[in-house]
Amino acid sequence: MGKLVALVLLGVGLSLGGEMFLAFRERVNASREVEPVEPENCRLIEELESGSEDIDILPSGLAFISSGLKYPGMPNFAPDEPGKIFLMDLNEQNPRAQTLEISGGFDKESFNPHGISIFIDQDNTVYLYVVNHPHMKSTVEIFKFEEQQPSLVYLKTIKHELLKSVNDIAVLGPEQFYATRDHYFTNSFLSFFEMILDLCWTYVLFYSPREVKVVAKGFCSANGITVSADQKYVYVADIAAKNIHIMEKHDNWDLTQLKETFWQDAILIL
Incomplete structure (x- = not known):
């Protein structure tokens, strides 16, 4: 009986592990075929x-x-x-x-x-x-x-102790900025399992000499970030979830989400 239970648990574990691995491959586009395109006016920068x-x-x-x-x-x-x-x-x-x-x-x-x-x-x-x-x-x-x-x-x-695994920043004023954290774990082994398990534990933080705090969380891998010219909105790319979060900035620097849109990596608003 004990062997049967062990085999069942092993089978369930392997099934769940395989499912998570396949989902991970899908998230990182491991099977995606990249089609060559003509560069037209593009050129390599030496x-x-x-x-x-x-x-x-x-x-x-x-x-x-x-x-x-x-x-x-x-x-x-x-x-x-x-x-x-x-x-x-x-x-x-x-x-x-x-x-x-x-x-x-x-x-x-x-x-x-x-x-x-x-x-x-x-x-x-x-x-x-x-x-x-x-x-x-x-x-x-x-x-x-x-x-x-x-x-x-x-x-x-x-x-700062909250400035770990920082990916990108968006400066708001002298020594004031938002920063994205792209991995919750700083250990590379744990970071790998973080991606496999699709743990959405990363965040955006606000830094100033007087205050440092997390202002938005729940990202799978917070990546590029930028602020609109009028500093009313903040755009955060989540590379693992393949989307951009459009967020409203409040007077206390906190962010609330307004909508999500298509995936991008680094963000540049002109």
């Missing part, structure tokens, strides 16, 4: 052959691009090189990417940039906020952009 993670564009047409992300479980084409921030002038007929040098005592060797966001001060000074994963941790770096001789000046590193 210096970015190893890929890029995020882009943010100034009203003037200057674009900041983060590149060289090293992320558990993802391929990397330059594993021995630190990440970089590139600048492109989209007003040019054939824009080129140039590496922005970083000064100010920043540890460039461990630079592992992920999501980025621009903030323009009242005096038109441009600040670039960068999600960084030095040694696979999560911090937010603040740089000042020097446009005359294009470069970045390191100003500050922000750390």
Whole structure:
């Protein structure tokens, strides 16, 4: 009798495990066939052959691009090189990417940039906020952009116990931003099972020097985030659920969902 019960439990376990694995393959499009298309006016940007993670564009047409992300479980084409921030002038007929040098005592060797966001001060000074994963941790770096001789000046590193597995940020003001957490677990083994089990435990948090709190939760993998120009609405991409959450921002910085729409990864609102 005991053997029969064990066999039944084993069969049920294998069945549930197989079902969850097949559902996981469906969520990550493992069986999807990618059809080749003609690039038309698209062209490869030199210096970015190893890929890029995020882009943010100034009203003037200057674009900041983060590149060289090293992320558990993802391929990397330059594993021995630190990440970089590139600048492109989209007003040019054939824009080129140039590496922005970083000064100010920043540890460039461990630079592992992920999501980025621009903030323009009242005096038109441009600040670039960068999600960084030095040694696979999560911090937010603040740089000042020097446009005359294009470069970045390191100003500050922000750390907090809630800033874990950070993917992207959307800056609202000086040292004020929303940030997305794409995995609940920071251990790569547990993160894998988090995806297999489809645990929707990730969230969006609000950070300021005075207050840090979770403002929206229940995402399977909160990914790209941006804010509307009037700062009334926030758009959050959930890469695992393949949708975008359109959310209303309240005076206390909390977010409430208005609707969901089609899937996207990083989000850029022009």
